[in-house]
Amino acid sequence: MYVTDINVRSAAGASGARLSAQVIGPLVVRRGSRTLTSRELGGPRQRQILEILLLHLGTPVSKSRLVDLIWGAHAPAAALANLESYVSVLRRHLQPGEGRSGPLKTTNGGYVMDDSMVDLDLSGFDRLLDAARHSSAQEAYSMLRRALEVASAPLLENELGCEWIESQRSAYAARVVEARVLVAEAGLELGRYQESVVQARNVLTDDPLNERAWTVLVLGLEQSGRHVEGLQEYDRCRRTLGEELGCAPAPAVQAAYERLLRATAGSETELGQVLSALLLLHGHAGASAGRLDARVLQSQHRAAAVIQQFVERIMEPAVLVPMAS
16 A cells, blocks of 8 residues: 555554555555455445545534435344444454454444544545645646655546445546646646656546546646647647537636747647748738739738648548549
8 A cells, every 4th residue: 555655643542553454456555464365354345334434534423324325225134233243343353352442433323443542544645635736836736746746546446336335436537637747847837848747648548528627638738849739739638628518628728829929820830830821811911902902912821821731632642533323
């Protein structure tokens, strides 16, 4: 399990060995240096009790709520007695010889995993993410890279889908996306353009409507000199947001698009010449011929010729292909 650099609260005065728990990926629980076996963690329902308490680390969960989450509408008459029996067995393995003084404690009408006695990977991820939100770009970048190393797998990936776990997975996935966007934004500020572009593309693969990721992607491509790619991604952004949300790209993305157009038009490439010609014609659109001097008209004719030649050249293969009869 990845250990973060964020200090957990001291367990001074607490008896017994601390627990280390991993809920990102498969469930893994360690007591001191010893990893508990699947047999010691119990069957599906016993394990689910532990998972629920770990996901609510430090927050009491009532017995009635646990019964609801585990059995739902199909709770047997003996559900409460079964729950108490499962917790008793869990205690014997998690905190042998400690009774109720170990990490799994009884509260008024429920149970809680004492967060001063448990190191949880998910809590480490959340602390790093929260600290990064209030840090400089350099500090945030380092924290977020570590946070994303922790969050390298789905939440409780071996647990079968059910309502309580799916809601937790959705919330966790949203926080992972936020961490990816934040590290991409911090990287952009630090001049790590290539890494920011990769992170932004990873976010957009799963969340194509994430406007912050689009902003990082287009700006990152612009700053790294990949102007044609930047224009292509702007067009993809414009179409995606327009079709799905009915809105235009953010002002920062539109400003980057205009800079990309001018930069590409100023190049000696064929695309640059065509864009330059289009911009020239666009600049004089709407003006009557009588208001244009001879030099401007000549420039317009040259621009039109450049565009016409380009269109004819790219259309030529299509013209050569015989039409199906």
